[in-house]
Amino acid sequence: MMKVLIAIDSFKGSISSIKGSEAISLGIKDIYPEAEVLTLPLADGGEGTVEALVQATGGKLVEKEVVGPLKETARAIYGILGDGKTAVIEVAAACGLPLVPYSQLNPFLTTTYGVGELISDAIEKGCREFVIGLGGSATNDAGVGMLQALGFRFLNENNEEVGLGAKALLEIQKIDRLHVNERLKECTFKVACDVNNPLYGPEGASYVFGPQKGATPEMVKQLDLGLKHFAEVVLYESGTDIHNISGAGAAGGLGAAFSGFLNADLQSGIELILEIIEMEKNMKNTDFVITGEGKLDGQTSMGKAPLGVAQLAHKYNIPVLALAGGITEETAVLNELGITSYFSIVNAPMSLEEAMDSKMAYNNLRRTTNQLFRLLKAVNAETGINIR
Incomplete structure (x- = not known):
């Protein structure tokens, strides 16, 4: 047969x-x-990853109300795989370009906060393993919004918490980890990332991806300065170099946040997906x-x-x-x-x-x-x- x-x-x-x-x-x-x-069903870490992995593993879809990229209320969907402990999240579901009207594209203002809310919700539902698909974001905030939703506090020179969006990056002087979700220590993150851009500079997030998110040439320069400043604060505070990580500039700097703050493993999207759905085993x-x-x-x-x-x-x-x-x-x-x-x-x-x-x-x-x-x-x- x-x-x-x-x-x-x-x-x-x-x-x-x-x-x-x-x-x-x-x-x-x-x-x-x-x-x-x-x-x-296949995906490479981008659009369709949640649907493909949920289908392949007999999992389920979860709908969650989150803070969207423009700080508006948005409905985002993520998946819990058939093992009941692995969540799969496409960051674009919470902060993607399609969620922002063309006339309102502005990476100074957009935030990744909703991504953190999806992670928190999955933790509440018992998930401790995460598969994250980067790509398609409308953001350039180095993942700070996501981290804020997980309990990290980023403070200015007056010890006041900064707001949301890339415009706040230049204000950050200190990082307060006292209120970080304790259960993050139990979590592992595998991130599908198919770009190798550093966080800032000519090949970084702002210069390479900023224009498609609505950034003018002058905005790109300011956005890049914000990413550089944030990386310097992180290096001073924790000794972690989030700039030179391969893929740090993915999704407006979310690659840097996942790797530098959540100890994520950034890897090829298709290799990660093929591993999860046990393609080689099923192919024999x-x-x-x-x-x-x-x-x-x-x-x-x-x-x-x-x-x-x-x-x-x-x-x-x-x-x-x-x-x-x-x-x-x-x-x-x-x-x-x-x-x-x-x-x-x-x-x-x-x-x-x-x-x-x-x-x-x-x-x-x-x-x-x-x-x-x-x-x-x-x-x-x-x-x-x-x-x-």
């Missing part, structure tokens, strides 16, 4: 990993009704692996989800089929990196809007899979050669 593992990322803005996997599964079953099909003894994402391009070869899956499959000589909405010329290198064959699911001239319609994407995924496995079955019947 044929065994197929489906492990695709979401097609961003089009179809979720879960719905896409469903469509592919149906395409296989159309031709091989008896096939054993295992689906492990399969005949085919199907992976994919919305667009296969040069970035895919730099460590995105489909490549991580393909490299694991390569260890066991398992053929890998990759499906995508769009494919660029740069994709050819993927054949040398473990992907056996790749295919676009767009089978007729259509606009980008039409191609990204969720129903269209669903049908195209099913149809393309159907045709591929129809070919495999015909070849197998004609030649008698094992499908592997």
